[in-house]
Amino acid sequence: MTSRATAERLDRADPLAPARERFELPAGVVYLDGNSLGAMPAGTPAALDRTVRRQWRDHLIKGWTDDGWLDAPMRVGDRIGRLIGAAPGQTVTGDSTSVQLFNALTTAARLRPDRRILLSDGDGFPTDRYLAASVARMLGLELRQVPMAELPAALDAYGDEVGVVLGSPVDFRTGETHDVADLTARTHRAGAVTVWDLCHAAGALPLALDADGVDLAVGCSYKYLSGGPGAPAYLYVARRHHAAADQPLTGWLGHAAPFAMTPDYRPADSMARFRIGAPHILSLSALDAALDVFDDVSVADIRAKNTGLGRFFIECFDARLAGLGFELVTPRDDARRGSQVTLSHPDAARLMDQLAARGVIGDVRPPTLLRFGFNSLYVSYTDIHDAVTVLGDLAEANRRPHDRTAPAQRLIGETHVAQ
């Protein structure tokens, strides 16, 4: 059931297997850290070169109009919108997730000026917590941070004081999923608005922001979207909030007529009001190219595969890692598991270094978590099999002190990975 032959059979039956050709991955590497930084799409270098040499060099300042740079934040935003269930005209790309979170949280709080509590996921990614604290302090709000699972109870307890609820569909550490529709509905019943952090969900899990009635959302594009290191973030604001949205980052490109350069700020009627400053065109063009890989792929198919990859990882875990000091942190239930598997082990950091030396890349969240993320477009069942096999070998070898001096071996080879 967990043999390499099984993995190979699963790969042969995988309709997304050919998508791996759309990426360039270094030889001899099993890359299970695409939930931190996605691999490079094969089309990126040429797209970037085109932007630099056919647009910037040749068209100079006219690139802003003739090459569509000025509209790129909204155009690329709409491409992301398709992946997160947002109709066109509600998603803009730019700046970093931290900046977008600050803008989104402040804008959300101003939609509910009579409410004094900002309620947020206490297990959220650090920047979410830091920015929530900053916004709460700046606006004189009270910040309450509780685990995602306790947000409904917190809403019940002081719902009519809550203005904003900040949550994430996927716990970045454990990979546990949370129900966007349900928490959004509860938030609305309490009279508050939601801000969702989609970083660990977009491009991996089905999202339906419009259908679920989400108010605002932010995310990064360098994880499952493979936009490149530090690729621009994005912001979603539901159309019904556009007219009232009163953001603090009143950059000139959000003006109704930026080039009129009027003394006073008058925001654009549309999502363009969230464009802020000059977009990072080079980074943005790499993201634009990366989104090509999603053109003929459905998020449902991506989700079906990463569910299968996670299930297979857990089967391999049961077969190979039992009794070696590991615990499975991620839920076994497919529906409650995102596109990653997290293990805990007392020796997590050392094991991850050793894995890297064998060509298996994941990451560590201190002190004890090992994270393995699955991008359905380039991770195979064989990758999963090989990674768990090597992890088991390492954990076993670490128990035998005399083995520690054995030279690191690359993972990929005819014999080593035989199961």
Added chain:
Amino acid sequence: MTSRATAERLDRADPLAPARERFELPAGVVYLDGNSLGAMPAGTPAALDRTVRRQWRDHLIKGWTDDGWLDAPMRVGDRIGRLIGAAPGQTVTGDSTSVQLFNALTTAARLRPDRRILLSDGDGFPTDRYLAASVARMLGLELRQVPMAELPAALDAYGDEVGVVLGSPVDFRTGETHDVADLTARTHRAGAVTVWDLCHAAGALPLALDADGVDLAVGCSYKYLSGGPGAPAYLYVARRHHAAADQPLTGWLGHAAPFAMTPDYRPADSMARFRIGAPHILSLSALDAALDVFDDVSVADIRAKNTGLGRFFIECFDARLAGLGFELVTPRDDARRGSQVTLSHPDAARLMDQLAARGVIGDVRPPTLLRFGFNSLYVSYTDIHDAVTVLGDLAEANRRPHDRTAPAQRLIGETHVAQ
């Protein structure tokens, strides 16, 4: 005095003339809009390709450490610091000028919590005015906007109520310069702190932030620094303010130990606290490459040349454009003129379009201003001569209605530009 032969003689004597080879400019173009978007340095495409294919593709997540991405905001910041008179460790790159302005103005105001007035340049670039208004509103401050020349009088009038003064060393419309040292000293005497917008000065004019006692400064890197369209902005904070600096954009990469992912925000002791979110590595690597062109060039030499180019432009203006409806907006006094010349003409927009059709690129600031910027590293005296000559030809032709149907001619050719 303003013949093409004179221009050619000036070019032959120009010690910076060889620097033009460090850029790739399209054939047949006189580019006088580098104060809006700098031309492409010749080394940029290869540097970007290296980042994408040798770093991202091959090193994946390890690029953050092994390729120095994590330190890039400070490392590249220090390279800009050298051009603005900032010792290392006080300049960080990232996000857009608008975002950096918001962060800088809020941080500055928090350094003077007992002061209720934010005083700013009423002729500043629109985003400066919009962000100053947003920050003032958010913090409950009173915003007073007066022309740069009246800021000293305003400081005298209500100095002990002023917390922050926002100004620019160069008026983006007129090209007039303002004395950073003098206004900073006056601001300090009033007990306030300065925020300078360096967008139209950095890389063109000598700046001495440390020596002048500047408190905070921001700028973009896509004008005279040629970092590329929407290249990351930068923020300078004088070292003496680091410990007390209390910024609103408390992104996780500004944390003292980002990867410890602690529940509470604890800012880095150093300038790294201003790193905010994940840096846009692709755009940042283009900027890094662009800064190579400054490695063996002094800002003093750059300033000497753009002073000469401006003076020659004005001589050509006097000789060629008199009586054609133009007015010189920029000061004739070398010391009061930045690296641009601005003219006004009732028919500005049409003239600029016609210029573009002849290969001369400047820009228009509505309704009547024509701006011409001089990047000393790639603009020649011959460029200036040719641009003014064509502008004169066009203005004359526009007076003769029957000429309007004449086909547009490219500027550069053996006969057309003979003076």
